[in-house]
Amino acid sequence: MDIYSPAGATYWLVPGRVLFLVMHVLGIGCFFFIIARRLVPLLRAAPDFRFDQPGKRLGNVAKYWIGQWKHPRYRFAGIIHILIFTGFLVLAARAFSLLVLGVSDISLLPWFSGILGHGYDIARDYAATVVFLCMLIAIVRRVVFKPARYEAPAKFGKARGVDAVFLLALIAILMLADSFFEASKAASQAQRGQAVEYLALFSLPWMLKTVLLPVSLPALWKLGLGAYFVHNLTFYFLLCYRPFGIQFHVETSLFSVYFAKLDPEILKPVRWGVSDQQLDQVKAFGVTRFEDFTWKHMLDFYSCADCGRCSDQCPSHAAGRTLSPRFLTIKARGYAFQHYPVLGTPNNGTPLIGSIYSEDEIWSCTTCGACEQECPLLIEYIDKIVDLRRGMIDDGNVPQSLQKPLKALESRGNPYGKMEKKRADWAKANNFQQSCPVQVLGPNNKGADTLYFVDSITSYDDRIQAIGRATARILHRLAEPFGILGGSEKDSGHDVRRFGEEMLFIALRDHNVGAIKASGVQRIVTADPHAYNALKHDYNGIPPVQHISQVIAGALKTNRLKLNHSEKNGKVYTYHDPCYLGRHNHVYDDPRDVLDAIPGLKRVEMKRSRDRSFCCGGGGLMLFYEPKEEQRMGVMRVKMAAEAGANAIVTACPFCMVNMEDAIKVAGMEGQMTAIDLAELVDQHIVQSEPASDASTPHEHFAEV
Amino acid sequence: MEILVCVRRVPDTSENEIQLNSAENDIDRDDLVYSINEWDNYAVEEALQIVSRVGGKVTVVTVGDSEDEEVLRREMAMGASHGVLLSDDLFPGSDGRGIASILTAFVRKQTYDLILTGVQADDGAAQVGGMLAAMLDYPFASLVNSIEVLDGRKLRITREIEGGNKEINEIDLPCVLSIQTGINEPRYVGMRGIRQVASIPIPTYGASDLGVNSRDIGMGAAKVKRLGYFVLPVGRGAEMLQGTPDEIVDRVVELLKAKGGLS
Numbered sequence: 001m002d003i004y005s006p007a008g009a010t011y012w013l014v015p016g017r018v019l020f021l022v023m024h025v026l027g028i029g030c031f032f033f034i035i036a037r038r039l040v041p042l043l044r045a046a047p048d049f050r051f052d053q054p055g056k057r058l059g060n061v062a063k064y065w066i067g068q069w070k071h072p073r074y075r076f077a078g079i080i081h082i083l084i085f086t087g088f089l090v091l092a093a094r095a096f097s098l099l100v101l102g103v104s105d106i107s108l109l110p111w112f113s114g115i116l117g118h119g120y121d122i123a124r125d126y127a128a129t130v131v132f133l134c135m136l137i138a139i140v141r142r143v144v145f146k147p148a149r150y151e152a153p154a155k156f157g158k159a160r161g162v163d164a165v166f167l168l169a170l171i172a173i174l175m176l177a178d179s180f181f182e183a184s185k186a187a188s189q190a191q192r193g194q195a196v197e198y199l200a201l202f203s204l205p206w207m208l209k210t211v212l213l214p215v216s217l218p219a220l221w222k223l224g225l226g227a228y229f230v231h232n233l234t235f236y237f238l239l240c241y242r243p244f245g246i247q248f249h250v251e252t253s254l255f256s257v258y259f260a261k262l263d264p265e266i267l268k269p270v271r272w273g274v275s276d277q278q279l280d281q282v283k284a285f286g287v288t289r290f291e292d293f294t295w296k297h298m299l300d301f302y303s304c305a306d307c308g309r310c311s312d313q314c315p316s317h318a319a320g321r322t323l324s325p326r327f328l329t330i331k332a333r334g335y336a337f338q339h340y341p342v343l344g345t346p347n348n349g350t351p352l353i354g355s356i357y358s359e360d361e362i363w364s365c366t367t368c369g370a371c372e373q374e375c376p377l378l379i380e381y382i383d384k385i386v387d388l389r390r391g392m393i394d395d396g397n398v399p400q401s402l403q404k405p406l407k408a409l410e411s412r413g414n415p416y417g418k419m420e421k422k423r424a425d426w427a428k429a430n431n432f433q434q435s436c437p438v439q440v441l442g443p444n445n446k447g448a449d450t451l452y453f454v455d456s457i458t459s460y461d462d463r464i465q466a467i468g469r470a471t472a473r474i475l476h477r478l479a480e481p482f483g484i485l486g487g488s489e490k491d492s493g494h495d496v497r498r499f500g501e502e503m504l505f506i507a508l509r510d511h512n513v514g515a516i517k518a519s520g521v522q523r524i525v526t527a528d529p530h531a532y533n534a535l536k537h538d539y540n541g542i543p544p545v546q547h548i549s550q551v552i553a554g555a556l557k558t559n560r561l562k563l564n565h566s567e568k569n570g571k572v573y574t575y576h577d578p579c580y581l582g583r584h585n586h587v588y589d590d591p592r593d594v595l596d597a598i599p600g601l602k603r604v605e606m607k608r609s610r611d612r613s614f615c616c617g618g619g620g621l622m623l624f625y626e627p628k629e630e631q632r633m634g635v636m637r638v639k640m641a642a643e644a645g646a647n648a649i650v651t652a653c654p655f656c657m658v659n660m661e662d663a664i665k666v667a668g669m670e671g672q673m674t675a676i677d678l679a680e681l682v683d684q685h686i687v688q689s690e691p692a693s694d695a696s697t698p699h700e701h702f703a704e705v
Numbered sequence: 706m707e708i709l710v711c712v713r714r715v716p717d718t719s720e721n722e723i724q725l726n727s728a729e730n731d732i733d734r735d736d737l738v739y740s741i742n743e744w745d746n747y748a749v750e751e752a753l754q755i756v757s758r759v760g761g762k763v764t765v766v767t768v769g770d771s772e773d774e775e776v777l778r779r780e781m782a783m784g785a786s787h788g789v790l791l792s793d794d795l796f797p798g799s800d801g802r803g804i805a806s807i808l809t810a811f812v813r814k815q816t817y818d819l820i821l822t823g824v825q826a827d828d829g830a831a832q833v834g835g836m837l838a839a840m841l842d843y844p845f846a847s848l849v850n851s852i853e854v855l856d857g858r859k860l861r862i863t864r865e866i867e868g869g870n871k872e873i874n875e876i877d878l879p880c881v882l883s884i885q886t887g888i889n890e891p892r893y894v895g896m897r898g899i900r901q902v903a904s905i906p907i908p909t910y911g912a913s914d915l916g917v918n919s920r921d922i923g924m925g926a927a928k929v930k931r932l933g934y935f936v937l938p939v940g941r942g943a944e945m946l947q948g949t950p951d952e953i954v955d956r957v958v959e960l961l962k963a964k965g966g967l968s
Contacts, residue, residue: 279897280897280900280901285897393893393895394895394897394898395892396783396892396893396894396895396898397892397893398892398893399890400890400891402893403891403893404719406893406895407717407720407740408719408720410896411717411720411738411740412720412738417717417719417720417721418720419721419722419736420736421736501895501896502897503895503896503897503900504895504896507896
């Protein structure tokens with residue numbers, strides 16, 4: 001029998017076997033008790049259907065959990081995390097066998113002898129070393145370098161920095177104790193002339209063994225037993241302490257990733273398992289109390305590692321609004337811990353708005369999706385924000401600035417309260433119809449296969465109507481027989497839904513679906529990414545929809561469209577990815593391909609582009625809401641364009657246009673920066689295939705800018 | 706506290722383009738969308754807030770026809786317990802005094818501690834509240850922008866007076882108050898709320914139910930008659946101010962002073 005046996009040793013007159021058995025039972029018992037208590041709110045939560053498609057879910061686990069897919073987006077911290085995570089995976093079997101050693105000398109892992117066992121021993125020696133070093137680096141990073149994204153401004157709550165360092169230190173101790181145990185054992189074997197267990201060269205146990213070689217046998221024996229005791233104590237303390245703080249993700253992340261949303265572009269229904277027709281029977285909409293969250297959303301709160309990547313990317317947070325996605329989660333977790341204590345009875349039911357959240361905080365989100373794009377644990381934010389808004393709408397708790405447009409959407413089908421019969425007036429301005437006929441489709445006129453879905457802002461806003469005309473001209477130039485719905489088109493309801501007014505959205509959607517079907521079209525084109533997203537993901541049973549940038553890119557590829565050489569006007573363009581075209585629909589390349597197809601056009605890329613694009617302020621109803629903020633998101637975005645060396649911002653969204661042009665004025669950058677829509681730019685550069693009868697028209701709208 | 710709020714359905718000025726009809730004696734009412742008169746909506750919200758503080762019920766009443774039920778339902782969706790429609794073929798064409806007579810007859814059939822109206826209607830003359838109080842012989846205060854319930858059937862109210870100043874009064878219950886906008890922030894009513902109250906019956910009372918004297922109501926009794934209607938022509942062109950931001954600001958201040966916008 002190996003004399004190096006903690007089970008056979010005596011600690012303070014207590015046999016090791018007994019001591020460690022008690023420790024195991026207590027540690028594991030406490031852990032399962034805490035977990036059971038943590039599950040209490042989840043059992044009272046709203047339903048969530050996350051048990052389908054196990055194959056796809058396992059795929060997510062492989063990619064985002066084992067593969068740590070999102071981590072390298074923050075290069076340094078990401079690599080450190082990958083190393084720690086891999087180390088933990090490797091050390092899991094080691095931890096198990098080490099714990100067993102406390103009660104039994106029999107190896108429970110017989111297949112770990114032989115070559116496989118040696119290989120594993122080397123791997124875990126290095127794993128412990130790497131994890132130990134990473135802990136030191138992480139602690140130095142937290143204490144000395146203090147990355148800004150870990151800060152907690154007073155308005156959001158307490159920073160968990162001390163907790164983070166404490167937990168990191170405990171893991172370092174765990175690694176050190178394990179290595180000391182190994183090293184003292186090896187050192188004593190060497191002194192007694194026994195076969196020495198091989199320790200990986202330059203690993204932490206190897207280095208410690210080298211240091212410990214001259215130490216006397218009894219001292220080594222005590223050191224080994226002490227190290228083993230510290231290891232077990234630290235292990236169980238960590239196990240039972242993690243569910244109280246930011247490292248709970250060690251236990252929960254696997255489940256969070258497995259149960260993550262498979263179709264993030266589709267908004268959560270009001271209540272899982274309740275169809276639109278049954279909605280009238282739902283007592284209350286959305287989230288007003290903590291228990292109204294779904295169990296998966298509560299799991300998200302537990303899983304948040306407080307890494308701050310979401311808020312670091314959040315434009316609302318950057319602009320100094322009251323919203324920080326990180327604290328949206330942290331505050332909810334704090335609520336759960338406080339109201340569902342491990343010891344004591346749960347006291348639930350407090351409304352969240354007014355206690356942990358403010359109204360302005362919840363209305364401040366533009367649903368741009370930057371936070372979700374970033375989160376390594378696939379935590380969902382937009383659904384939670386929309387659910388909280390649904391709760392506020394249901395309670396009538398809506399700022400006056402939003403009530404007016406909502407009321408107008410209900411009575412007139414657009415947020416401005418304009419007359420329905422004037423919805424097609426944009427196509428009548430300045431004899432536009434003569435150069436570019438736009439027909440109104442409907443049950444009595446099924447004269448075209450392509451529907452141009454215009455949506456409210458392009459129909460009614462004086463400036464944005466120019467984008468509508470440019471889009472129509474492009475479709476006309478492509479010899480696409482197309483038409484619009486005119487007065488029978490209503491707002492797509494995209495942002496009505498995202499502002500939580502589900503019933504109004506359903507009314508708008510059902511109206512539009514009826515009108516689209518009655519027009520008999522085969523496909524839909526829109527120049528508004530919000531409409532595009534709604535038609536594509538929020539509507540059902542309508543023909544396929546394309547954004548105009550996709551139509552143009554397709555026409556360029558098939559040579560149905562040719563673009564003139566760019567004027568030599570010193571313009572340097574940069575493309576701003578609209579959230580609902582880019583992040584939400586992954587259309588990143590088509591608009592860029594279109595720009596690059598204009599010969600001689602100079603284009604630069606902003607630092608924050610593609611899936612890290614910075615929202616310019618939000619669209620739809622967000623134009624009516626005035627959040628508390630330190631600066632405008634649009635102004636920040638315009639400055640980013642200037643930093644990139646651009647003097648013209650190309651966007652492909654009418655709301656971006658409104659925000660950018662406002663921002664250029666607010667930033668005092670008129671004359672140095674301009675904004676233009678992709679459709680307008682293409683319209684300017686189209687090679688005229690017929691006599692240039694309306695050569696002046698492509699430029700006509702710039703008089704309006 | 707039992708509170709009655711008198712409400713009215715009006716063409717929504719923010720969602721309509723007001724144009725004259727061909728006879729030029731009224732606005733063109735095709736394509737108009739209607740909503741609750743804004744002042745009345747504030748009055749209902751205030752009533753609901755009072756009831757949530759001191760208990761009681763809120764009833765909303767309107768004089769009109771079946772189309773006007775829409776605004777009663779909207780206010781019921783906000784939280785009003787009852788909606789009452791006063792409708793009769795004899796009512797149309799009534800002037801302010803006629804409407805006040807109809808409401809007076811209704812109030813006399815019930816017991817209300819407090820009656821609220823909006824200060825005015827978008828298309829009205831701001832007279833019904835005062836006349837209703839006079840006919841009921843109740844105390845009346847207009848332009849009320851805060852209400853506090855005191856012990857002993859009294860209210861402490863604040864009235865908005867010229868220049869944004871406030872006057873604080875005590876008033877005995879029962880009384881009639883006309884409510885100014887801005888007294889509160891009316892809650893939002895979504896489609897869902899309206900659907901939830903869609904099947905609640907709304908009692909309708911006619912002239913004979915109320916015992917209102919036909920000499921006081923209808924076109925024939927009206928002592929104020931509308932002769933014509935004038936819609937402001939839309940002005941042409943805006944003056945664009947030129948210069949540095951400071952110069953523009955100075956000019957704006959100057960213009961505002963000249964037009965009475967600043968004192």
